[in-house]
Amino acid sequence: MKNMRTSQYRKKQSATVTDSYKHKKDSVCSLCGSSLFAKYTFTRHLINLENKSKLSVQVRGCKNVDCTNHTARLKPVVYQNQIVPESAYGIDVYALIGHLRMSDRKTIPEIHREMLEAYPHLEFGERHVENMLNHLNLCIEQSGKNADYLSAYFSSRSQDKLLLSIDGVQPEQGHQILYIVREVQSGKILWSSYSRYSDAASLEKTILLPLQSLLEKAKLSVVGWVADKELAISKAIGSVYPNVAFQHCQTHFLAAMKAPLANDDTEIGKTLKKNLVR
Ligand SMILES: [Zn+2]
Numbered sequence: 001m002k003n004m005r006t007s008q009y010r011k012k013q014s015a016t017v018t019d020s021y022k023h024k025k026d027s028v029c030s031l032c033g034s035s036l037f038a039k040y041t042f043t044r045h046l047i048n049l050e051n052k053s054k055l056s057v058q059v060r061g062c063k064n065v066d067c068t069n070h071t072a073r074l075k076p077v078v079y080q081n082q083i084v085p086e087s088a089y090g091i092d093v094y095a096l097i098g099h100l101r102m103s104d105r106k107t108i109p110e111i112h113r114e115m116l117e118a119y120p121h122l123e124f125g126e127r128h129v130e131n132m133l134n135h136l137n138l139c140i141e142q143s144g145k146n147a148d149y150l151s152a153y154f155s156s157r158s159q160d161k162l163l164l165s166i167d168g169v170q171p172e173q174g175h176q177i178l179y180i181v182r183e184v185q186s187g188k189i190l191w192s193s194y195s196r197y198s199d200a201a202s203l204e205k206t207i208l209l210p211l212q213s214l215l216e217k218a219k220l221s222v223v224g225w226v227a228d229k230e231l232a233i234s235k236a237i238g239s240v241y242p243n244v245a246f247q248h249c250q251t252h253f254l255a256a257m258k259a260p261l262a263n264d265d266t267e268i269g270k271t272l273k274k275n276l277v278r
Helices: 091-102 108-118 126-142 147-156 200-217 231-240 250-277
Strands: 017-021 036-047 052-062 161-169 177-183 189-195 221-227 245-248
Touching: 091 108, 091 126, 091 161, 091 177, 091 189, 108 126, 126 189, 147 200, 161 231, 177 200, 189 200, 200 221, 200 231, 221 231, 231 245
Parallel strands: 017 052, 161 221, 221 245
Antiparallel strands: 036 052, 161 177, 177 189
């Protein structure tokens, strides 16, 4: 039988999912509170552990011409939280590679083989895994240790007020959690570290306090925090940054808001019914 393969290179599969990321309709500038205007929408591919997707991402700017965010390209936070700048692969792919290397001490060929077995749609080569590991090492090394670098980076954007988000990624149940602190407007990762503990006291001691002293050294001030509904994170932020605005991630926040509303709704329904019967 003739060899069915026409080329030695396998054709890569195309995206299986499409998704779009938009700013909330009434979202305002985190620096000056003005409303935002739509700049443009771009499309890109993102490959994460789950699938390969084609995303459309909305970019906005601040309407206030005197604000540094006027010329900035603001992307939705939910989008920022899952990407690695200038990489086609999602942050969860990086987290898993990092975990296999740093916690499980696997070699690059082992990591490559295991990942392709578990997630065939990743379709990357061994060399790529190595590049991603180098990138990851650099991020971990750089994060939280270099005030001069951060100060130069943000002054090049003429930005001295930071809006931070914190998120915990757990590549595999029961293993260490990778915490990532990111500046929302620039997308810059300020801190990433693995932690075995997720209680408020540990988060405070291992992430928030060292980060706070770093940012003080860099003369950068924090004007807001965004986090998911995880109680330990809110508690830790509240104690280290008691006077800084704290906001739950919109998606998580709305989900949490819905629960009591649904209850009230049922109560109103009951009362109404009672009154109508009378
Ligand atoms: Zn503004």
